[in-house]
Amino acid sequence: MAANMNLRKNPMPSQPPEIRAHNFQEVATGYTKDIAMDEAMRCLGCKHMPCVSGCPVNIHIPAFIEKVKEGDFEGAYQVISASSSLPAICGRVCPQENQCEKHCVRGIKGEPVGIGRLERFVADWHNTYVKTPPKRPASNGHKVAVIGAGPAGLACAGDLAKKGYAVTIFEALHRPGGVLTYGIPEFRLPKSIVELEVNTLRTLGVQIETNVVVGKTITVEELLEEMGFAAVFIGTGAGLPRFMGIPGESLKGVYSANEYLTRSNLMKAYEENSDTPIMRAKRVAVVGGGNVAMDAARTALRLGADKVYIVYRRSMEEIPARREEVEHAEEEGVELLLLTNPIEILGYENPADKRDMKNGLVTGIRCVKMELGEPDERGRRSPAEIPGTEFTIDVDAVIMAIGTSPNPLIKKTTKGLEVNTRGGIVVTEETGATSLPGVYAGGDAVTGAATVILAMGAGKTAAASIDAYLQKRQLS
Amino acid sequence: MYKVVAKKSLNATVTMMEIEAPLVAKKAQPGQFIILRVNENGERIPLTIAGYDRKRGTVRIIFQVVGATTFKLNQKNVGESIADFVGPLGTPTHTEGLNKVCVVGGGVGCAIALPVAQKLHKMGCHVHGIIGFRSKDLLILEEEFRACCDRLTIMTDDGSYGRQGVVTLPLQEAIDAGEAYDRVIAIGPLVMMKFVVATTKPHGIPTTVSMNPIMIDGTGMCGGCRLTVDGKTKFACVDGPDFDGFAVDFDEAMERSTMYRDFERHAYSEACNLFTKEVE
Numbered sequence: 001m002a003a004n005m006n007l008r009k010n011p012m013p014s015q016p017p018e019i020r021a022h023n024f025q026e027v028a029t030g031y032t033k034d035i036a037m038d039e040a041m042r043c044l045g046c047k048h049m050p051c052v053s054g055c056p057v058n059i060h061i062p063a064f065i066e067k068v069k070e071g072d073f074e075g076a077y078q079v080i081s082a083s084s085s086l087p088a089i090c091g092r093v094c095p096q097e098n099q100c101e102k103h104c105v106r107g108i109k110g111e112p113v114g115i116g117r118l119e120r121f122v123a124d125w126h127n128t129y130v131k132t133p134p135k136r137p138a139s140n141g142h143k144v145a146v147i148g149a150g151p152a153g154l155a156c157a158g159d160l161a162k163k164g165y166a167v168t169i170f171e172a173l174h175r176p177g178g179v180l181t182y183g184i185p186e187f188r189l190p191k192s193i194v195e196l197e198v199n200t201l202r203t204l205g206v207q208i209e210t211n212v213v214v215g216k217t218i219t220v221e222e223l224l225e226e227m228g229f230a231a232v233f234i235g236t237g238a239g240l241p242r243f244m245g246i247p248g249e250s251l252k253g254v255y256s257a258n259e260y261l262t263r264s265n266l267m268k269a270y271e272e273n274s275d276t277p278i279m280r281a282k283r284v285a286v287v288g289g290g291n292v293a294m295d296a297a298r299t300a301l302r303l304g305a306d307k308v309y310i311v312y313r314r315s316m317e318e319i320p321a322r323r324e325e326v327e328h329a330e331e332e333g334v335e336l337l338l339l340t341n342p343i344e345i346l347g348y349e350n351p352a353d354k355r356d357m358k359n360g361l362v363t364g365i366r367c368v369k370m371e372l373g374e375p376d377e378r379g380r381r382s383p384a385e386i387p388g389t390e391f392t393i394d395v396d397a398v399i400m401a402i403g404t405s406p407n408p409l410i411k412k413t414t415k416g417l418e419v420n421t422r423g424g425i426v427v428t429e430e431t432g433a434t435s436l437p438g439v440y441a442g443g444d445a446v447t448g449a450a451t452v453i454l455a456m457g458a459g460k461t462a463a464a465s466i467d468a469y470l471q472k473r474q475l476s
Numbered sequence: 477m478y479k480v481v482a483k484k485s486l487n488a489t490v491t492m493m494e495i496e497a498p499l500v501a502k503k504a505q506p507g508q509f510i511i512l513r514v515n516e517n518g519e520r521i522p523l524t525i526a527g528y529d530r531k532r533g534t535v536r537i538i539f540q541v542v543g544a545t546t547f548k549l550n551q552k553n554v555g556e557s558i559a560d561f562v563g564p565l566g567t568p569t570h571t572e573g574l575n576k577v578c579v580v581g582g583g584v585g586c587a588i589a590l591p592v593a594q595k596l597h598k599m600g601c602h603v604h605g606i607i608g609f610r611s612k613d614l615l616i617l618e619e620e621f622r623a624c625c626d627r628l629t630i631m632t633d634d635g636s637y638g639r640q641g642v643v644t645l646p647l648q649e650a651i652d653a654g655e656a657y658d659r660v661i662a663i664g665p666l667v668m669m670k671f672v673v674a675t676t677k678p679h680g681i682p683t684t685v686s687m688n689p690i691m692i693d694g695t696g697m698c699g700g701c702r703l704t705v706d707g708k709t710k711f712a713c714v715d716g717p718d719f720d721g722f723a724v725d726f727d728e729a730m731e732r733s734t735m736y737r738d739f740e741r742h743a744y745s746e747a748c749n750l751f752t753k754e755v756e
Contacts, residue, residue, distance in 0.1 A: 172695045174513060174520075174560040182697075211562040213695055217499050241699040243709055250709075250728050252735045256699035262692050267519065275519040275544055276692075277739035357738075360731035407696050408714055 004041035007110030012117055017331040021301045024186045024270055027328060028092075031114075033071075036121040040068035042106055043113045050103035051115060056457035057090075057155075059083040061100055061115055068118055077126040080119060085158035086151065086197045086456065088127060089180060091120025092189050094453045095322050127196055133203045140164035142470055145229040147214045147410070150178020151452045152235030152443030154201060155459030156466075161204040163467055168229075170212040175266065178237050179444075180452065182266040183258070185295050187302065191265075215409035220417070224438060230473075231466045234425060234434070234441040235459060238449050239407030243400055244287070248345030253279055253362030257288070257296045257401035264299050278303065281397030285309045285365045287342055288401035289318070290449075294325040296399045297334045308334045309393060313341040313370050313383045339370045339383065343390065345398050364394045404449050414439075424448055432462035433469075440466055477557035478512075481534055486616040489541045490584055491550050492526070498533030500563045506591035507569030507686065507718055510535065511694040513560040514548045521545050522691045522701075524588040524663075524717065525564060535563075538587030538616070544743035565694045566717045569661065569684065571595055576602040578650065578657045579625070580643050580672050582664020583609060588686060589663040590617055590624075597624035604655070605629070606646050608668070612637035643668060644675045657681050662721065666733065670726035683721035687712045690735060703729050 043065040067076035096116035104112030149171035241256030263269040267276035284300040289312035346364040350356040369389035372381035406423040418426040418435035425441040432440040442458025482494035509524045527536035581589030605625035629646045630638030662672040669685040691701040696714040706723040
């Protein structure tokens with residue numbers, strides 16, 4: 001078969017921007033069988049497999065694409081699932097342009113192969129057509145506790161369950177998924193897909209206990225000493241949202257992105273029958289330039305905003321969000337205010353009537369233009385205010401999407417667990433081992449806010465280490 | 477699912493419930509809170525723990541029907557279950573080393589003040605209880621407070637029971653009379669706690685207040701429960717809910733608490749209407 005030498009990727013079929021900006025259904029509708037096979041033909045099947053080196057979980061990419069070329073989609077799925085626990089999720093939310101696709105030979109002259117789009121197609125095909133549940137492995141008699149049902153915890157639990165461990169995941173919220181459930185919006189990652197992947201783990205024998213806050217309801221020590229778990233993996237994710245420390249951040253209508261997205265995604269505040277309130281703001285400013293900022297801005301549009309701004313202090317070149325997410329947001333009508341930084345949030349004040357219900361509602365955000373200075377030793381150009389360029393935009397809600405700091409709960413209640421100055425759990429990178437024997441950690445709880453796939457990679461690394469640790473302990 | 481094992485109406489709008497939640501009961505301490513959801517599509521709401529029975533594995537909550545969620549919760553009867561119940565969250569009330577404490581409770585806040593007073597009493601601390609209500613009809617837990625307070629002052633706004641007036645009145649009198657409290661612990665409406673602090677601050681009597689802001693996850697993730705304490709942003713769910721009353725920005729907290737008032741009123745009337753229809 002001759003390779004498809006088209007320089008461009010097959011475009012992703014998507015809902016038109018003017019339609020999708022007003023609904024919560026998935027933006028990208030996915031490759032069809034024909035498009036997928038055509039795209040697969042663009043893969044040259046390089047022997048040295050540069051793409052695999054870019055994948056945090058080392059999926060055998062050329063092998064699965066080869067199966068797609070042949071039309072053996074289930075075969076392709078089997079190749080992927082040998083390395084990845086959550087392919088339908090990764091195919092959607094991985095930043096492939098910085099990983100596998102970055103190393104694709106086709107990307108040197110033209111666009112790389114659409115590896116992520118193919119992964120998604122294969123996973124969706126499997127989920128639609130293959131109903132045989134995965135085989136439950138024989139038990140090896142060891143119990144392992146996983147704290148947090150987010151990407152790190154799910155990946156770790158999946159790998160351990162496949163090896164025969166009796167895994168229990170403890171989740172603080174009422175629904176598993178972590179950031180996949182509370183953070184990433186429905187229109188980017190449908191919750192039915194998260195549920196499906198979680199149910200696959202249940203079929204493998206993984207128990208999920210919701211409404212358990214480890215550090216409060218039970219402690220790590222109790223898991224190991226009293227409850228019979230031989231090892232513990234901590235994947236508690238990101239914690240407290242950061243604020244800027246500017247005046248007005250406590251006004252009514254100022255949200256952290258975590259709160260705004262949790263209300264919309266986890267609590268389904270966008271649905272009519274949800275009891276959870278969310279402000280239906282008409283004009284919204286989102287502060288920050290990451291994927292979370294894009295998610296918040298696009299959610300605001302879907303909740304009925306007429307005008308949504310992204311306020312980011314650096315330029316387009318430094319924006320940390322995926323290019324695709326920025327493009328999607330702009331297509332939908334989000335306006336980017338680059339090299340701009342907020343200095344104050346303004347609120348309504350009626351000095352004549354202290355009981356006026358409008359008191360304290362956000363009315364605007366005052367910003368200043370920024371310029372980038374010379375690069376520092378790390379090569380990052382730090383932004384500086386341009387005096388005299390202050391201006392105000394009228395908004396009725398402000399969403400702060402400027403990052404999080406690690407959750408303090410486990411650190412506070414686990415004696416001997418070493419954390420760094422930023423509050424992240426200290427681990428040996430190659431193994432995920434913490435300062436406590438039998439206790440492993442990974443994901444945002446270690447690194448601070450990062451990506452789903454990096455968290456999954458860390459979960460898998462820890463699963464392998466836990467397996468090695470317990471086998472060794474059994475021998476001695 | 478978490479079973480309702482006991483239910484008692486304390487007055488027209490305040491209900492006491494005992495919920496089967498052994499893991500929470502095992503660890504609960506006075507001053508901590510739980511988060512519950514009544515059913516699917518339900519809102520997550522925080523309620524401070526009003527008591528616990530470690531042996532029976534139950535946790536007591538006392539709530540006032542003020543909105544859609546508490547209305548739906550109040551519809552649940554013994555033997556029925558609620559969807560979610562998680563805790564114990566937050567930091568327990570600090571009681572170590574206290575010898576003489578004035579515990580001030582207002583309205584349904586008395587439900588939370590009670591376990592604190594009981595714990596202090598058990599420790600051998602001298603407890604002066606001051607509890608206030610709008611009227612006699614709304615009085616709750618009088619006997620329980622009598623049992624754990626060395627001295628109890630009951631106040632009503634309209635004078636229909638106890639003394640007429642606000643809780644700060646007897647507090648001020650006691651301070652003026654030379655009562656040497658190690659600490660005052662105030663739990664009740666924001667405005668009450670604000671005025672308790674205004675009473676104790678000039679005398680430098682350390683004052684603990686229990687904050688109950690809008691909250692979703694309760695585990696230090698969403699930041700909705702933030703308040704300003706000593707000029708810094710704090711999160712009631714992990715840094716509190718108890719704070720140094722002298723340092724809390726009450727005016728800001730009061731303003732933030734009204735964020736969803738319109739939505740809540742609407743949801744409450746919807747819930748009531750739905751219930752009326754079911755009854756018909």
